[in-house]
Amino acid sequence: MLDSSLVQSKFVGRDGFRWWIGQIPQVSAQGNQVNGGGWGNRSKVRIMGYHPYSAVELPDEDLPWAQVLLPTTAGTGAANSGSNVKLHPGDTVFGFFMDGDNAQIPVIVGCFGRTSQVPSTDYRGPFIPFTGYTDKIKNDGSRNPKNETNEQNAASAKAPRNVSTQQAQSIGPKEVSYFRGIGDIVSFATTSPSSFINKITTEVNNLVQKIQKITSDIKNAAGRVKDLINKEIKKVTAKIQKISSGLVGSMINGLYQGMAPVLNAGLKALYKTVYSTVLAATKIPAFAHRAGVAAQAALVKPISEIQNLLPCIANKILGTIAGTIGSVLSSVVNNVSNFVSCVATQFVASLVNFVIGGVGSQISSAMQAVSKISGGFSVTGFLRGNSSLIGGLIGSLSCNEVSQNNTSNVQQWEIGKGAKQDPGIPIDDILKSANEADALAQSAITLGESVGGLANSIGMFGILNSSISSPSLAGIVGACYAGPPVTCGKTKINIFGTNGSGATAIPVFGSIVGTVGSVIGAIITNSGSGYDFPPFVEITDACNQGYGAIGRAMINDNGEVTSIYIVSEGENYPIGSEPEEHIVENIDVVDPGTGYKNTDIVQDNIGIGNTYIIETTPDGKITKIKPINILTATTPAPATALQTVTDLPTFTVKSETGSGAIIKANLAPKPKSVPQGQIEQNIDCITK
Amino acid sequence: MAQRPIKNQNWQGRSFTTFGPKFRIDMANPQMGLNGSSVYDLYAVSDNGDISLIGLSEGGMMHVYNDNTIEIVGGEKSETTGVDIMITGKNGDICITAEKNGQVRIRASSIVIDADMDVTINAGNNLKLKAANKIDLQSNIANCDALAGNLAPQETTFMNKVLKGTYVSDLAAGILGKKL
Numbered sequence: 001m002l003d004s005s006l007v008q009s010k011f012v013g014r015d016g017f018r019w020w021i022g023q024i025p026q027v028s029a030q031g032n033q034v035n036g037g038g039w040g041n042r043s044k045v046r047i048m049g050y051h052p053y054s055a056v057e058l059p060d061e062d063l064p065w066a067q068v069l070l071p072t073t074a075g076t077g078a079a080n081s082g083s084n085v086k087l088h089p090g091d092t093v094f095g096f097f098m099d100g101d102n103a104q105i106p107v108i109v110g111c112f113g114r115t116s117q118v119p120s121t122d123y124r125g126p127f128i129p130f131t132g133y134t135d136k137i138k139n140d141g142s143r144n145p146k147n148e149t150n151e152q153n154a155a156s157a158k159a160p161r162n163v164s165t166q167q168a169q170s171i172g173p174k175e176v177s178y179f180r181g182i183g184d185i186v187s188f189a190t191t192s193p194s195s196f197i198n199k200i201t202t203e204v205n206n207l208v209q210k211i212q213k214i215t216s217d218i219k220n221a222a223g224r225v226k227d228l229i230n231k232e233i234k235k236v237t238a239k240i241q242k243i244s245s246g247l248v249g250s251m252i253n254g255l256y257q258g259m260a261p262v263l264n265a266g267l268k269a270l271y272k273t274v275y276s277t278v279l280a281a282t283k284i285p286a287f288a289h290r291a292g293v294a295a296q297a298a299l300v301k302p303i304s305e306i307q308n309l310l311p312c313i314a315n316k317i318l319g320t321i322a323g324t325i326g327s328v329l330s331s332v333v334n335n336v337s338n339f340v341s342c343v344a345t346q347f348v349a350s351l352v353n354f355v356i357g358g359v360g361s362q363i364s365s366a367m368q369a370v371s372k373i374s375g376g377f378s379v380t381g382f383l384r385g386n387s388s389l390i391g392g393l394i395g396s397l398s399c400n401e402v403s404q405n406n407t408s409n410v411q412q413w414e415i416g417k418g419a420k421q422d423p424g425i426p427i428d429d430i431l432k433s434a435n436e437a438d439a440l441a442q443s444a445i446t447l448g449e450s451v452g453g454l455a456n457s458i459g460m461f462g463i464l465n466s467s468i469s470s471p472s473l474a475g476i477v478g479a480c481y482a483g484p485p486v487t488c489g490k491t492k493i494n495i496f497g498t499n500g501s502g503a504t505a506i507p508v509f510g511s512i513v514g515t516v517g518s519v520i521g522a523i524i525t526n527s528g529s530g531y532d533f534p535p536f537v538e539i540t541d542a543c544n545q546g547y548g549a550i551g552r553a554m555i556n557d558n559g560e561v562t563s564i565y566i567v568s569e570g571e572n573y574p575i576g577s578e579p580e581e582h583i584v585e586n587i588d589v590v591d592p593g594t595g596y597k598n599t600d601i602v603q604d605n606i607g608i609g610n611t612y613i614i615e616t617t618p619d620g621k622i623t624k625i626k627p628i629n630i631l632t633a634t635t636p637a638p639a640t641a642l643q644t645v646t647d648l649p650t651f652t653v654k655s656e657t658g659s660g661a662i663i664k665a666n667l668a669p670k671p672k673s674v675p676q677g678q679i680e681q682n683i684d685c686i687t688k
Numbered sequence: 689m690a691q692r693p694i695k696n697q698n699w700q701g702r703s704f705t706t707f708g709p710k711f712r713i714d715m716a717n718p719q720m721g722l723n724g725s726s727v728y729d730l731y732a733v734s735d736n737g738d739i740s741l742i743g744l745s746e747g748g749m750m751h752v753y754n755d756n757t758i759e760i761v762g763g764e765k766s767e768t769t770g771v772d773i774m775i776t777g778k779n780g781d782i783c784i785t786a787e788k789n790g791q792v793r794i795r796a797s798s799i800v801i802d803a804d805m806d807v808t809i810n811a812g813n814n815l816k817l818k819a820a821n822k823i824d825l826q827s828n829i830a831n832c833d834a835l836a837g838n839l840a841p842q843e844t845t846f847m848n849k850v851l852k853g854t855y856v857s858d859l860a861a862g863i864l865g866k867k868l
Contacts, residue, residue: 086707086708133709137708137709138709139709142737143733143737143739144709144710144712144731144733146709147706150706152699153699154694154697154699154718154719157704157706157712157714159704159712159714159717159719159726159729159731160729160731160741161717161719161720161721161726162721162722162723162726162743162745162751163720163721163722164722167722170689171689171691172689178729178731178739178741178753179739179741179751179753179755180739180755181753182722183722186783186785186787187785188781188783188785189783189784189785189810190810191808191810193810195810196812235788235789236788238788238789239787239788239789242789242812242813243812244812245812245813246810246812246813249812249813253835256835256846257835260846260849260850261849263850264849264850264851264852264853264854267850267851267854267856268853268854271854271855289855292855293855293856293859296854296855296856297856297859297863300851300856300859300860300863300864301863301864303847303850303851304847304860304864306846307835307836307845307846307847310835310836310846311836314813318813409780409781410780410781410783413783414722416721416722416723416751417722417723418723418747418749511692511693511696513690513691513692513693514690516689516690517692518692518696545689547720547721547722548720548721548722548723548724548725548747550723550724550746550747550748567724567746567747567748568720568723568724568725568745568746568747569692569696570720570724571690571691571692571720572689572690572691572720647696648696
């Protein structure tokens with residue numbers, strides 16, 4: 001018998017060519033190959049039909065090494081060009097034997113992608129699919145969704161997405177927010193004298209959101225979760241303490257400005273009183289004058305004492321306000337599940353009451369000393385009666401100063417989303433809330449009721465009580481309800497900034513699923529005026545459940561908003577009542593592009609597609625787009641059959657020369673009936 | 689909670705490469721985010737769960753997020769008079785905000801603030817200007833409005849407002865032994 005090796009050619013393929021399918025065994029079989037001491041690109045492999053199904057019969061460690069062939073685009077490592085092999089335990093691989101029927105030198109040429117039907121479990125035995133995760137390649141799925149498939153479907157290789165943690169949780173179990181700060185509000189630096197109020201409310205709002213990211217069950221939080229909550233409250237307390245100095249300074253300044261003329265008048269009246277009294281007694285004007293002056297002079301030091309208090313009052317109040325801020329924040333965190341505007345109002349009002357109480361007590365003895373001339377001036381009464389004191393030091397503009405009204409630029413920003421409309425500062429509401437809470441507390445105290453230490457010092461606010469989130473409050477006019485929204489209402493479009501005002505619009509919905517949908521258009525209901533540039537557009541809803549709808553406004557030379565086009569339709573926006581039907585009314589040329597010809601056509605994605613013709617400038621910029629067949633090129637139909645738009649309309653310009661045009665649909669309610677005359681205008685140019 | 693119908697999501701255009709659980713590149717992922725769906729995302733996660741993301745969304749916003757410090761250093765080899773880091777807003781504002789209890793700190797051998805129009809500095813509490821040598825104020829008009837202090841003009845102080853027009857307005861400084 002001839003030794004078979006003597007007749008072998010030792011050339012790949014000439015001694016038989018054997019394909020095989022195998023499995024990468026568990027990582028423990030790979031030895032130093034996976035621990036930094038490997039050689040080449042190779043892996044142990046258990047080959048079907050050649051190796052037993054039993055790891056006892058042939059342990060993984062004794063399997064042959066298989067070389068891995070790389071695609072030419074991967075690089076070999078030469079000249080710093082290369083990429084590593086990404087095979088993992090449990091992968092099913094495909095290859096051939098370099099030595100033909102000897103089957104001792106396997107080569108891996110490819111691998112089979114995993115599907116969702118491949119079990120992602122721990123290793124159980126040879127050829128049974130198992131996970132590619134190991135002790136050193138771990139993923140708990142909290143920051144990057146756990147995934148072991150690369151199928152061509154929407155569920156494969158799930159990515160984190162740009163939504164808040166709460167939104168991600170409500171979208172689905174595998175959804176992950178890609179940054180925990182998403183959804184937080186940032187208040188920018190501003191020239192507004194009352195910006196501190198916005199800063200305070202922003203901090204409280206963000207705290208509520210952040211705590212809800214930590215846990216949805218705040219009342220039962222314990223251990224590390226409780227520590228995290230307390231840590232956040234402490235951080236925000238310190239921040240609000242600092243911001244509050246603006247509020248304190250503003251109120252003290254206003255008090256002194258208001259008090260000065262009262263004391264001045266009192267001082268003058270005192271002179272008159274003393275003068276007339278002494279004159280009546282002595283009949284000597286010089287005596288009377290000296291007595292009057294002496295009476296005034298006796299009050300110079302007490303008045304000076306009031307001025308001397310000026311630098312100290314603010315610091316003393318700020319030094320003690322932290323405890324109250326922390327307590328109120330804890331109440332808000334415990335009691336409020338939806339940060340509505342009245343919560344912000346009450347929070348600031350509680351600080352106002354603390355400041356009023358603090359100023360009153362700090363200055364009371366000094367005021368006692370000037371009681372002769374204060375005419376019963378009540379510090380707390382004055383502070384409670386002037387909402388402008390809360391609003392900050394508003395100086396008048398000099399003739400060369402340009403008004404920087406805060407409608408010109410962006411005041412607030414939502415991380416991940418963009419510019420947010422400034423909610424405004426309800427200064428009157430803040431003072432009203434402060435006074436009502438104080439009156440409630442005083443009334444209860446008068447009746448001998450126990451109101452608690454916190455309510456005693458700042459008043460009885462709804463945010464201090466869990467009933468503020470009671471559904472029984474929902475729907476009551478004037479009540480502050482901070483529980484989960486009972487109804488989301490309808491999605492709103494806010495138009496703001498660039499010095500204009502008055503523009504309003506309503507959304508058009510498409511891609512509707514149940515009671516929610518995407519925003520596929522916007523109908524201008526008021527063009528507003530005074531817009532220097534296209535204003536900002538914010539699409540929002542009361543439940544903060546919609547996300548991703550982005551609109552941009554267009555204005556005319558008169559500073560009026562002419563249209564809003566949709567850049568991204570978003571999803572999950574509450575549609576409110578039964579939606580109307582809409583059609584494409586006209587088309588906005590957002591960017592005219594270049595190089596287009598009048599013979600180019602535009603097609604949309606509505607129904608089976610409509611066709612439009614364009615008008616261009618001599619240098620190929622699109623100036624106008626007009627429909628030529630409102631239905632289809634081959635099926636002219638009555639205009640009453642104008643096609644209803646149900647999804648975001650998109651357009652394709654068919655051109656061999658042009659590029660860069662961006663065109664967007666402008667939607668309008670579908671007419672109930674269309675006059676016959678319009679049919680004649682819809683000339684089908686393609687089929688003629 | 690309902691996502692838009694899958695027929696309206698362009699999965700055909702999506703492309704991704706994942707490099708294990710710590711880093712992924714995702715392109716044209718149609719899943720919706722706050723600023724529209726994703727054009728691209730470079731997404732990384734550390735063993736400690738810290739995130740780093742650079743991405744662009746269809747709303748046109750580029751995001752750079754990082755759970756911990758973002759370090760930008762330029763100019764190690766540039767000329768001393770050159771520009772090492774250039775940040776420009778072509779049309780809108782440049783907003784820098786230090787949240788919580790952070791400070792905005794700027795240090796340089798000299799600092800220039802050059803505003804075409806007004807410079808406004810708001811301090812919730814104190815504003816301190818300290819120069820080791822001198823402070824020059826130059827303007828066509830310079831005003832000071834304060835209730836007290838040695839820079840406050842007589843007519844704006846609290847004491848003067850209270851004493852104005854009384855017989856002790858001229859005597860008060862003598863009574864107190866100091867300027868009002």
